[in-house]
Amino acid sequence: MSQIAQLSEAEIEERFHITGTLPIAFLLVGYARTKDQFTVSFGGGEEMMLTTLLDAQPAGDRLIFDCSGSAEINRHLLASGRNVFAGRPAGIHVQFTSGRATEVVFEGGKAFAVPLPKHVVRLQRRDTFRIETPRGKPLQFFGRLTGGKLLNFPAHDISVAGIGMTALTLPDGLAPGDRLENCHFALPEDEHELFFSASIRHITPQVGRAGVQQWRIGLHFENMPAVEENRIQRYIAKVERERHELLAK
Template structure:
């Protein structure tokens, strides 16, 4: 069982879907600017393409035609198209409806409505698994003002950790480095020590309607032996969850 397979559909959507018209348009515009290659899969055919432009005001994604007239004809008849690419080595996928032929920058191209969301899967080593809620790991760090940070974890991977906070502690911001961090894995006799960089802060709402903050940290200098200990802990969680399923 993969680490992503133990997440619910809602958790997969929360973690790996980019939603909202502005974030989707912004992300696709970056792919177009960098001329990232994609493959468009249509009904009974597929061909390589490049995203050319994003026009949010027209709800339009412009992409390059195929060199095959037959593939272009098939696309104009297709009602459902799936774009798949690996920008930066990370799997990105999104679906669109029918396309129409347009002229862009003096050449033939296709236009389709912007997708409602993008699926962006992280590299396997950065997949995070949820830690037990009943007895969460406790993460400790010292802030720049000398305050002790002590928060329960939400998820963990060999490259980072997520924390839960009822209120956002003062002094925390994206890019801040916490230089004195430590936490203990269950059944381990020694704590893990490292520094960590805050990569994201997001306010969330639980199923019970309670608001809380999620703090995403990236480990900076975690030794390989410590990464191996975390991986063994993740494997243990997977085995336990598999036995309960």
């Protein structure tokens, strides 16, 4: 799994960003032809809907996608100035952001159109978009070893595929490859915790800024339901939006 959170913006752009109107339109037209589904997060990351891309038109600088069956959701999306699309065509994570949607007619039916994105993040098959979690109030992971010992670590980063944690002491018996049952953590402002099984991918020793020995523990989600993945994606979009707003001030 890639440590994308530790890459610079230039490295991320070089490795994962697709830019240019024609390359982006070509890529999105391909997803439209294969009818790959995407989730659209909007309204400041508070709402989302499932959609299918219909066409990408470089001459008109627009991406056309299917509307929701809910009139209320459609109204909310039309009122949103920033929309984040995410999907996994052929198992590869694809994500891009666009501006305000307008209602259009496409092949005789109602649809939405947004400006073509400035870039598309297309990760390699084994990579997943990962963000560092806020340090002021980190996510708290809970799990149990096979023998029943309780684990509790603060999270350092998260993606829809797994979570990275920081430990000041390494519990006895913890090793890469171990499977943990009854794992759970809560996302900020969510009423319900996420429950899942997981496997330990790596345990990496490192020295912190103050010279303190610590360990990074990488955990892979084993059976995270799709609806819970959507909750994680929604959280990631919210954190990214808040960080961009801080940088813009």
